[in-house]
Amino acid sequence: MSNCDVTLEPGFTIAPVPPRMFGALVEHMGRCVYGGVYEPGHPKADAAGLRQDVLQLAREMGVTMARYPGGNFVSSLDWEDTVGPVAERPARLELAWREIEPNTFGLNEFMSWTQLAEAEPMMVVNFGTRGIADACNLLEYTNFPGGTKYSDLRISHGVRDPYGIKMWCIGNEQDGPWQIGQKSAVEYGLAAAETAKAMKRIDPTIEVVSCASSWRFLPTMNSWQATVLEHAYEYVDYVSLHGYFEPIEGDRAGYLASGLVIEELIDAAVATSDYVGAKLRSKRKLQVAFDEWNVWYESRFSIDDRYADQNLTWEFAPRLIEDTYTAEDAVAVAGMLMSLLKHSDRVTVACLSELVNVIAPIRAEPGSEAWRQSTFYPFALMARYARGHVLRIEPRVEKLHSATYGDVPAVDVLATLDAESGAVAVFALNRHSEPMTLQVAMRALPEMSVVGHVVMGGTRLDATNTEASPEQVVPEPSTEHEITDRKLLAQLPPTSWTMLRLDPAAALRD
Known part of the structure; x- marks a missing residue:
């Protein structure tokens, strides 16, 4: 690993x-x-x-x-x-998406x-x-x-x-x-x-x-x-x-x-x-x-001419690009x-x-x-x-090859520090198809304890939330972490996003 x-x-x-x-x-x-x-x-x-x-x-x-x-x-x-008055507002042709706009919800x-x-x-x-x-x-x-x-x-x-x-x-x-x-x-x-x-x-x-x-x-x-x-x-x-x-x-x-x-x-x-x-x-x-900014499955938005949008018909509140998102x-x-x-x-x-x-x-x-x-x-x-200040960090990690973008870091890491409470949040994205170990050196910080560790992804990457099953994809708690000599070690599942929350007050209680 x-x-x-x-x-x-x-x-x-x-x-x-x-x-x-x-x-x-x-x-x-x-x-x-x-x-x-x-x-x-x-x-x-x-x-x-x-x-x-x-x-x-x-x-x-x-x-x-x-x-x-x-x-x-x-x-x-x-x-x-x-x-x-709503009753006096005119309905209009809305030109961008070729919809009927009643103006019943306004400014x-x-x-x-x-x-x-x-x-x-x-x-x-x-x-x-x-x-x-x-x-x-x-x-x-x-x-x-x-x-x-x-x-x-x-x-x-x-x-x-x-x-x-x-x-x-x-x-x-x-x-x-x-x-x-x-x-x-x-x-x-x-x-x-x-x-x-x-x-x-x-x-x-x-x-x-x-x-x-x-x-x-x-x-x-x-x-x-x-x-x-x-x-x-x-x-x-x-x-x-x-x-x-x-x-x-x-x-x-x-x-x-x-x-x-x-x-x-x-x-x-x-x-x-x-x-x-x-x-x-x-x-x-x-x-x-x-x-x-977002994920948009634009290739599914089937129109013959993206600039004329002639496949869009004059409707009130049609179902447009209601993408269902996966893990x-x-x-x-x-x-x-x-x-x-x-x-x-x-x-x-x-x-x-x-x-x-x-x-x-x-x-x-x-x-x-x-x-x-x-x-x-x-x-x-x-x-x-994500509270306080964004910390400036430089992850040291191997590269993965992307056919689109060339070599990219296997893991990306973001951390924030709330100076008032001392709380730290660490967010890690593992692009690798294999698990990775995140090692966070914290010698400049006080003693810390992990008070929250959740993961998304890792398995069932095609799982979605639906009206019938709205909780198929949720953050899953993890205990795959330890702190030794002010160094945090956490396991990052393959193709996953992880959040770790650390608190100095909890360390004092421990």
């Missing part, structure tokens, strides 16, 4: 764990909203139609931010249709949901069919106290106090040929700069996210971002990244190395931003909002989130895409209880236990 060796040094840190790292996308796509977070008449719905079982799972999952209303959906949305319903979910809202403005004026009007509606057209409109809708939304995205994937209102880099950069400038005149406290290169296979990847920032660098605060991954036939090591691709995307986005900043002699450093997918998702956390010095916002039903960790059906998919668990466990 091979080893993976790491050393924990409390003085070597990357950054604090960002509270906004554990966000999720709530998009008007398929059954994410209708039949997901909102389903009037469902046995678990409250008087407002919000499903309490979904809400409870979102809280359990630890979602700290909710990005809304899209996604591609936003690029043809008239936000004014989503507010006011104020979403804000009520975020308050109940204890999640910060992240608002995306339509930059496809609309622009500066509409973004400013929406901001006035949500954030201005009163005495003006749109703030008074909000008050007339029963919301006296402004929402004070801080995070604003100027459009979504505007470089993509699939996007309604696709823009060139110069076109978007100039417009984004003027929009951010105008919005910050209304509310100087907001933080603005610029679109960056949205799909790693586009020929304009990174160069589009560089051109945008030539115009918008001084007015925006974040650049947005998106990344979706699926199993690679015959290359499990490559699939489980998806997190390494995320790290490459982050490194390129940071390098591009910093280059433009240096070129402009700016004193500012932009952060990264990795506000869409192996949970291991892959865990690795992706670990990679995001390892870059928490620059990635301070991230959103799993999406929250419910649509490539989601939570599934919901009419008339029954919502359930957790396999991918729910690693997200929830890291949201709960």
